[in-house]
Amino acid sequence: MAGTPGEVAPPSVAVDLSILTVREQGLQVLVVERGTPPYLGACALPGGFVEAAEDLDQAARRELLEETGLDAAGLHIEQVGTYGDPRRDPRGRVFSVSYMALMPDLPMPTAGGDARAARWTPVADLLADPESLAFDHHMLLTDAVERARGKLEYTNLGAAFCPPYFTIAELRQVYEAVWGTVLDPANFHRKVTGVTGFLIPTGEKTQRGSGRPAALYRRGRATILHPAILRNPHGTTPLACNDHDSPERASDTGN
């Protein structure tokens, strides 16, 4: 907090959102088609500039409302990081504060109503192609998804992808979709029911579908799992080496 702003052109600050949900067995994200240059017609994460009297979280919630028609109250919103490469936006100096939002697979009130087409897209498709999104949004999405994946390990955030009342199988399918793995139903059940405060049984049962009806739970107050649920039991990446820089964009030994 010293010195003076040395900007030639004043910078602007935007928020961009990785709105994630689990649909059709997979992790999907809401992308919009850009209606103005630059990157006209390309896909991008929804977002917009922060307004004058607005906090960052407020801006993120407002954008979420504008894009999905959903009130962010009740949804999980979390800041992931800020991106400030001077050349990341051809229009000038634009800093982007990246948020991730997790939501259940809801019908969206706004769907199609907005000028820009908004649609759910499988995250895997987007991550596979670095050119799939405008600006540096591929990086924003990569980091947001990695944040989400990591937090499932040691928090009850998976429930943020589920409706208020859900079965353990639904929660497991969230984990499987987000991690892209397969989990043993029995062991998963034992694990999540064993952590006190993580899930709260409602006493009710589902009647849907084939098979034995499942008990319905709701999200407990314990947000932190201890010990964590582990990805990669001993599959890939038993000891990952940050070769590409981490979710929180750690930078090591200068580069």
Place this chain on the structure above:
Amino acid sequence: MAGTPGEVAPPSVAVDLSILTVREQGLQVLVVERGTPPYLGACALPGGFVEAAEDLDQAARRELLEETGLDAAGLHIEQVGTYGDPRRDPRGRVFSVSYMALMPDLPMPTAGGDARAARWTPVADLLADPESLAFDHHMLLTDAVERARGKLEYTNLGAAFCPPYFTIAELRQVYEAVWGTVLDPANFHRKVTGVTGFLIPTGEKTQRGSGRPAALYRRGRATILHPAILRNPHGTTPLACNDHDSPERASDTGN
């Protein structure tokens, strides 16, 4: 990325640093005394405005160099979050991107050379008093420290507080200082030596001090611990409830 910047006065973007080290058995942070209003004479985290052609990481490294005289190459720098409350800076709309830097207890080339007094201060003292730092820097520091504490659990970041070659006891003392706990030396030794790639033995031994000389290690390439070292074996916070909002400033159910 839509709409136009709705700012009346152009915003500016600053980086502020929580430069952490372990000194005198405890976690300490570098604070400066402000030489200009606002908050003249108060303590604050070092930082400054991002310059025109500068990336955020670059700005953070530059500030680190200016404050400590140390090249950030070789040190760990990591973005923690961005703070954008419209009223956080009385001068106007200033967004602050918060970084944490971890460093060993080095003599600082610049110490005292700068106009502003820079000094190491125990983190515990600052965290105990919400008014101890200018602006919202108490929040920045709180979040940075929580980030550091969390990352010790599942990464080898503790080594960033140590010199290039260090003993297991030194590493353990880092954990104890950062977490404010006491760890069993034997179990800690077994744990960190048991994770392949975490520590690399150099074959050398220390001769300092009383007691059996310790083997010297250096940081291994495995940045992620699996399974993690656990804080709070079953002490405080077995299941923490995010009543104050998390390290990464998650915000839930709207507030």
Place this chain on the structure above:
DNA sequence: GGGTTTATGGTCAAATTGACAATTACTAAC
């Protein structure tokens, strides 16, 4: 009823942890 499907409970060996005792390898004092 018999077959299918999914939920949930149980078993068992392997891995990990926490507590703590034992041993090793130095330094300092006598």
Place this chain on the structure above:
DNA sequence: GTTAGTAATTGTCAATTTGACCATAAACCC
């Protein structure tokens, strides 16, 4: 040089947790 003192390491053991996988339960369909 022998004896303490100190800290690093190694070892032991019971308790917990995990992963693999079998078994049972409770619905559905025909």
